[in-house]
Amino acid sequence: MGQVLTAKSLVIKVLLCLAALTVIMGLCTLVGTQKVSLKRVLAGPGSSPGENIDYEILICIRLPRVLLAALVGAALACSGVVLQAILRNPLADPYILGISSGAGLGVMTAAISGISWSFLGGSPIGFFAFAGAMVTVWLVWYIGHLTGKSQVTSLLLAGVVVNAFFSAIIMFLTSIAKSEQVVSTIFWLMGNITGKNLSVLFVSAGCILTGIIVLFTISHRLNVLALGQAEAKGLGVDVARTRIIAFAFAALITAISVSLSGLIGFVGLIIPHGVRLAFGPDHRQLLPLSAIIGAAFLIIADTIARIIVAPAQLPVGVITAIAGGPFFLILLARYSRKVSWLK
Amino acid sequence: MKAIIEVKNLSFSYTSQSAVLGTPYGGRLPAQPILKHITFKVIQSRFLAIAGPNGVGKTTLINLLCGQLRAQAGSIIIDTAHIESYSVGRLAQKVAVVRQEFVPIFDFTVAEVVSMGRTPYLGTFGFEGKTDRAVVNEALEATDTAQFALRPLGSLSGGERQRVFIARAIAQNTAILLLDEPTSFLDLKHQVGIYDLLKEMQLEKGKTIVAITHDVNMAAQYADEILLLGADNSYYIGKTKDTFKPEQIEKVFGVRVFTCNIKQESFFLPLGKFAKASTHIKSKLNSKQEK
Numbered sequence: 001m002g003q004v005l006t007a008k009s010l011v012i013k014v015l016l017c018l019a020a021l022t023v024i025m026g027l028c029t030l031v032g033t034q035k036v037s038l039k040r041v042l043a044g045p046g047s048s049p050g051e052n053i054d055y056e057i058l059i060c061i062r063l064p065r066v067l068l069a070a071l072v073g074a075a076l077a078c079s080g081v082v083l084q085a086i087l088r089n090p091l092a093d094p095y096i097l098g099i100s101s102g103a104g105l106g107v108m109t110a111a112i113s114g115i116s117w118s119f120l121g122g123s124p125i126g127f128f129a130f131a132g133a134m135v136t137v138w139l140v141w142y143i144g145h146l147t148g149k150s151q152v153t154s155l156l157l158a159g160v161v162v163n164a165f166f167s168a169i170i171m172f173l174t175s176i177a178k179s180e181q182v183v184s185t186i187f188w189l190m191g192n193i194t195g196k197n198l199s200v201l202f203v204s205a206g207c208i209l210t211g212i213i214v215l216f217t218i219s220h221r222l223n224v225l226a227l228g229q230a231e232a233k234g235l236g237v238d239v240a241r242t243r244i245i246a247f248a249f250a251a252l253i254t255a256i257s258v259s260l261s262g263l264i265g266f267v268g269l270i271i272p273h274g275v276r277l278a279f280g281p282d283h284r285q286l287l288p289l290s291a292i293i294g295a296a297f298l299i300i301a302d303t304i305a306r307i308i309v310a311p312a313q314l315p316v317g318v319i320t321a322i323a324g325g326p327f328f329l330i331l332l333a334r335y336s337r338k339v340s341w342l343k
Numbered sequence: 344m345k346a347i348i349e350v351k352n353l354s355f356s357y358t359s360q361s362a363v364l365g366t367p368y369g370g371r372l373p374a375q376p377i378l379k380h381i382t383f384k385v386i387q388s389r390f391l392a393i394a395g396p397n398g399v400g401k402t403t404l405i406n407l408l409c410g411q412l413r414a415q416a417g418s419i420i421i422d423t424a425h426i427e428s429y430s431v432g433r434l435a436q437k438v439a440v441v442r443q444e445f446v447p448i449f450d451f452t453v454a455e456v457v458s459m460g461r462t463p464y465l466g467t468f469g470f471e472g473k474t475d476r477a478v479v480n481e482a483l484e485a486t487d488t489a490q491f492a493l494r495p496l497g498s499l500s501g502g503e504r505q506r507v508f509i510a511r512a513i514a515q516n517t518a519i520l521l522l523d524e525p526t527s528f529l530d531l532k533h534q535v536g537i538y539d540l541l542k543e544m545q546l547e548k549g550k551t552i553v554a555i556t557h558d559v560n561m562a563a564q565y566a567d568e569i570l571l572l573g574a575d576n577s578y579y580i581g582k583t584k585d586t587f588k589p590e591q592i593e594k595v596f597g598v599r600v601f602t603c604n605i606k607q608e609s610f611f612l613p614l615g616k617f618a619k620a621s622t623h624i625k626s627k628l629n630s631k632q633e634k
Contacts, residue, residue, distance in 0.1 A: 005455075005470070006470065006471070007468070007470040010470075088448050089448075090448060090449070216468070217467060217468060217469075219469065220462065220465060220468075220469025220470075221462070221469070223451070223455070223459060224459050224462050226447050226448055226449050226451070227445070227447045227456075227459070228445060228447075230406075230411055230442065231442070231445070233410070233411060233431060234409055234411070234435060234438075234439070234440040234442075235435055235459060235460065235462040235463060235515070236431050236432035236433075236434070236435025236436065236462055236463030237431065237432075237462060238431050238432075276449065276450075280450075280451075280452070280455070281449035281450055281451050281455075282451075282455055284468075284469060284470065
């Protein structure tokens, strides 16, 4: 029976997609405002810094940035897949549970209070974004469970309300703060991939990959959850446990991405849908392929952001939003049509 | 003969806290008794039909039997063990449920939906093995759904979809099959098709079938036993012929019925005030009631 996913066919698809991703990574590393000679890069680093500029541009500046884009793209796409499944809402995205406004508030607080210490060699912005995101997710989860045990609707509503409330506070703080204090925050809110300290990159990569693997192990349960809670329980799935694991790890990888690169919209929404349209809704396949394709998508978007208005750079969030907005509307039209047809 | 389901003195009422897992009853007023002191047994490989007016707790009973809801009093024994002693996964290997029609949010294909029936048997990474795929194929064949295995569930008609859900329950490979109105929304041919399929599962695979139905005639023709739930928390259980008597049906459903006997079999036709046939049998029924 060829129609049902087998482990073997999945491995083949994942390997093919990984190969394509590697090619895209290589090409995007080579593209840039500064022409780089591959021959000189392969000669290796010079004996003193600045001796082999080509090597430094490619390996020390562009490659980490491409890797970062890959990491964030994968995390956002996976988080989108998981949240759409457990909220049973095809229009859910990684930020739906208040992560964006929580992280934004964290960053705003850091900017206004003028904190300037560094964390893991990085700026405090990342740390505050992460802390704000995690606290907000917990808050939304808590409020959602006050109103109704294991009801996804109340969770969604709690997310929307907390998001709106925190956004209002962000606007309030923006209007009372001095402009130079909030410039970095606004830039951050637009979503930005910039060079990161290597240790930050490695720690984040470890956490995000672990998160994606954990989510993969529950992916067959996500399939059943998409049928509804009662159905899932009837098929032997521990709904509450699956949901907690899914929420916790989706929130974790999203919070890490947000702390690395600010708010990059639409990746977590359009990639899962695109992959679902192309490969079907089976989460065992949807999750790994969304990770890889999300990574490729953000690498390409970031490459465009780097070169399109060179020598200046666009925030990558602008590119993803410009590409994603129309896509989202098409999706919305498609789904509303489907719903009316079903009724 | 072994009883595979034993319900003893079961009582249940909805409170605001009993909104368990997506059942739509969360908003009901507190402590409204639905089922009261119900005791019955289902023998292995028998077909039990549950009938009764709306709101008497038929679906509630199914939800109790599959562990979706927890009873406040009384006990349910599934295959010699107390229902609460089962883990969610183990219970799903004993009891499969087919609910009233629903459509998943994503476009799963028929084969994918039926494969989900194997969920209770999957390992850590959740991939079906050879046996699983064989069982799924068999379920597709048995329900005659193999022909549209690759089509999205949403593109099927109501009758075809219902067969897919039954296929999924068969793939779950359980001794007990619970069905909540499996033939509502279906035309005559598909209603008969579903009941034939269920009967086949009972006779050939030895499955125990518990199905809610509003169609007393279909239940009379296919079920071995009937559980008739009344609105006043009364209930009758027994062989089909003993339970489905005209007086009993009129009392429980609160509607006049015309009974037609073909040899040993009785058929019941509910008749309302304006039904054309009502004028012809009025006198007969009235005189009966006067006696």
